[in-house]
Amino acid sequence: MSTISKSDVAYVAGLAQLDLDEAATARLVGEMNSILGYMEKLNELDTDAVEPMMHAMALTNVFRDDEVKPSLPRELALRGAPLHDDEYFLVPKILDTEGGGA
């Protein structure tokens, strides 16, 4: 059975940008191991005859047509942002050009 160590928790916390103290780390080691333990329990079931599923709902191909709908007025879109200049959402200056998706 695979177990979660303190360093695993610290690593995942780092990826999730969470700042955990010792007590929280210890608590999460316990909780995550108990979740994994539950998964191990499920793994004991014989699922050979069960077809794999990709989604909790038995639905496929839920699409929309390629039609343009009105967007939010910019004022409204920006309203909830901690910082904006009426045009852009503002974030602390990005120095590291690396990162990002796509």
Add this chain to the structure above:
Amino acid sequence: MEFEAVIGMEVHVQLNCKSKVFCGCSTNFHAPPNTNVCSVCLGMPGAMPVLNREMVTKSVAVGLALDCTISRWSKMDRKNYFYPDQSKNYQISQYDLPINHDGFLDIEVDGKSKRIGITRAHMEEDTARNTHTLGGGHSGVDFNRCGLPLLEIVTEPDIRSADEAFAFLTELKQILQYLGVSDCNMEEGALRAEANISIRPKGTEPFGTKTEVKNVASFSGTYKAIEYEIARQTQVLNEGGKVIQETRGWDDDRGVTFSQRAKESAHDYRYFPEPDLVPIVVDEAWEKSIHELQPELPAPRRARMVADYGLSVYDAGVLTQTRAMADYFEATTALAPDAKKVANWITGDLQALISNAEGDIRVIKITPTQLAAMINLIEDGTISGKIAKEVLVDMFQSGDDPKAIIEAKGLVQISDTGELEQRIAAVLATHPAQVEEFRSGKEKVIGFLVGQVMKATQGKANPKMVNEILRKQLSN
């Protein structure tokens, strides 16, 4: 030591849907910042994405064109990372079940064909655009781009040189344009190519450490960046150093790549299935319906143009650069049978007129029917090739029929033997010295005399007949 390069490409293509991939916001590139945004593409809590059907159709069209296997079952996944180009802190992409996989694209370099494997071509959402020029210690985020339909095409590490990479990108872009699924505008970021480059001693199997070159704005930039990176890595290894796995940017002004120092943890994306989107099933019927709408692609079309019209490989290549030009050629030559002449007019004078006017063959005033009529008027001797060049300029500007222009301007070629004899006799009478020269053996002077006849007839004399009659009169 001699090294060989091992290169794989990742190409991001914005598919030209009208609305974004998961919401109804417009994909218009030119909108002011943050005006094409809504609760879905801003990642507001509770907002639910719904996949654009057109995104799937266009993605499969690309997959088919790249000879991919189309996944019967496909799904979307979350790619988790922190960076201010997504407000959700994940990008919706595809991980283990991409919609297209295991295809190939054949390219040609120095007359040799080479097959480049396509690992996958998967659907995802584009990210927001960051701007760093606002000042005040802040960067700005524009979510207009966030959620644009993006297809990421990943190749096998089959590319061995900058030339092959360039050929691959050119062929791929042409296919995308033939399919009409992307405008491929590189300045606007609709097509973005990244190269993974490593080198290894020639003749060995294991891959070397790769670097990834990002943010290159043109194919020629990609070409130069690859050349530079191969030379740089070769030097590092020859000096006993080690290539560091990293992302490198391309500085087009200085012609160098530079380290962008990736954080190692940034590459643990912890993908998991996107619970807000249900699986995508492309059944045989859907795939078939997309297949049936596929246009003839550039490579088969080039081959057919050579076979059907007897064109050179070069001419076929030029004429098939765009689907519009190939269509224009075929429509013209259906009415003017000398395909080589039609090809010359289109790739020569017509293309020059279009280029000078910064026009587009899709919207020019001259129709293929009119161009064919003009070429036929040369063939039947009504106008000379030289006059035709003038007529074409007029047609390009006015959109009038060549016949109407020729009649209105009195440009009909003089092919009347009697009239030509008279005109020529007059020219000879006014140039006795040259006539003497010719008769005393200076054959070359005939060129001057032909020129005088053409001048006297404002270029309308049938050149072939002028030559014949001149020689006849001179030998009398």
